[in-house]
């Protein structure tokens with residue numbers, strides 16, 4: 006009997022655990038260790054913010070893993086010893102014959118230090134009630150969605166948030182009094198998807214009178230005067246600021262011995278193996294190099310990597326076929342009126358990712374809804 010530890014109960018961890026359960030003999034034990042007790046897809050936060058659907062309706066308990074023959078250890082991991090595949094947690098010590106690290110990303114502390122109501126962290130589910138309350142009261146001024154640094158998970162999400170806020174304000178007859186803007190330190194809206202997709206998104210934002218300030222890196226956010234000052238000395242005022250901090254590696258990952266000096270794990274980009282025997286790493290806690298800097302931090306890629314890593318770990322333990330990730334993937338781009346465009350292709354292509362944008366339609370919005378339901382049901386139904 007083999008014992009496998011899956012660290013993290015997000016996209017990468019749940020995809021890994023499901024594939025391990027499908028592949029490993031029934032007597033092998035799979036344990037998911039996570040500090041969170043529920044799972045929801047990232048865009049469920051934006052739908053909650055825009056009043057489309059409460060977050061609770063799109064989330065499932067990780068306790069449901071047990072229905073699928075997977076143990077769930079609800080605890081904070083405080084130390085990882087990769088060589089012995091041992092983790093210390095707030096609820097005891099666990100050791101595995103194999104391990105998949107899928108602990109996601111945290112936030113850059115200097116960015117979160119600039120936030121706090123009325124300048125909210127757009128990506129923090131705990132801040133949604135505050136954001137919704139502020140939106141309700143907003144009848145003048147500006148909503149500034151501010152990308153504070155890169156990389157950050159799901160590159161289109163801040164722009165989608167701006168468009169959802171725009172729709173929300175229009176539906177309430179307040180859009181004429183409230184400006185909507187996005188600031189980013191990057192030169193394009195979606196550098197990872199290239200100039201064509203970026204230009205397409207910029208045009209959709211312009212159509213809705215959403216101002217985009219590229220190459221604007223925030224230096225300071227003043228909560229009293231409600232201004233954001235950029236490194237070039239210019240500033241903009243805001244009534245409600247929705248900040249997106251850059252991603253940072255979790256401390257426990259940075260100190261695991263698996264990570265590079267940057268704190269990120271750099272696994273093989275095809276097998277997701279790390280330098281430690283029978284230890285794999287997937288998802289937002291990794292930095293996987295591509296011609297456009299690195300693979301986007303997105304659930305789609307965390308899931309694909311988790312499935313590949315699980316197949317390879319099962320082969321390490323019992324023999325059998327191995328798997329290799331080829332860089333194929335996609336990102337949804339949600340646009341007004343329940344329309345979704347898709348950016349799809351090979352993110353590993355050289356000299357640049359070979360990705361194409363499929364124009365938006367309502368069928369793709371329905372496909373996005375089904376994509377969420379399928380994952381909630383197959384992993385945690």
Ligand SMILES: Cc1cc2nc3c(=O)[nH]c(=O)nc-3n(C[C@H](O)[C@H](O)[C@H](O)COP(=O)(O)OP(=O)(O)OC[C@H]3O[C@@H](n4cnc5c(N)ncnc54)[C@H](O)[C@@H]3O)c2cc1C
Nearest residue numbers: 013014015016017040041047082109159288289303304305
């Ligand atoms: C607003 C928004 C919209 C998004 N939309 C999309 C989209 O449309 N498509 C898409 O593909 N992606 C989207 N994403 C990105 C996607 O959510 C992430 O890329 C994805 O969740 C990464 O998966 P992961 O498994 O690497 O990490 P996560 O899903 O973040 O999971 C990390 C897990 O590790 C656990 N953990 C962390 N540290 C510890 C510790 N010390 N001890 C124990 N447990 C720990 C956490 O509790 C959690 O269970 C969106 C993100 C946001 C914020």
